[in-house]
Amino acid sequence: MVLAAGAWSRQIGGIPAAYLPPVRPIKGQMLALSMDPAAPLLRHVIWLPRGYLVPRLDGRLIVGATVEERGFDDRLTAGGLFALIEGAWRAVPSIEELPIAETWVGFRPGSRDDAPMLGPSGIDGLVIATGHHRNGILLTPVTAAVVSAYITSGRLPDSARPFSPQRFAATGRHTSSDPALVEAALR
Secondary structure (H helix, E strand, C coil), X not given: CEECCHHHHHHCCXXXXXXXXXXXXXXXXXXXXXXXXXXXXXXCCEEECCEEEEECCCCEEEEECCCECCCCCCCCCHHHHHHHHHHHHHHCHHHHHCCEEEEEEEEEEECCCCCCEEEECCCCCCEEEECXXXXXXXXXXXXXXXXXXXXXXXXXXXXHHHHCHHHHCCCCCXXXXXXXXXXXHHC
């Protein structure tokens, strides 16, 4: 079995608390603006100092995302939305005329060092795949490869050992949460 419940990984029943991964929720507020799909304001992703703009084919422009240590607080805040809109406006001032289509809050799984946890849990047959912080979608292919390799061979690939959940039980050594460095290390 693979425990890959994201920010909720510590809340899975039936697993002794000592074996649950040290994951906390990282709150992220986001919003979507409505562009004309026939003449979108943007056609490519823009990375901002504290966020990003992602155009969608349906005309939505995703503006994201805050990074907040607030537990599972799912309330949107004026300050969070203001920061997102101001950052987006500084990059693309013409967004000020776009209507707000949607707002929401999501939760990312953060480990103690904000790097993924991949590998054995300490319970036979239970594999951990969580803690990716902001980089879960980016690291999905390499996470699947590492977990599949472990399940089929019984060995964690050498490149994945720095990301073993066991690092917190032993030295607590810090690993990188930069997605490019994590992906390069896991290749």
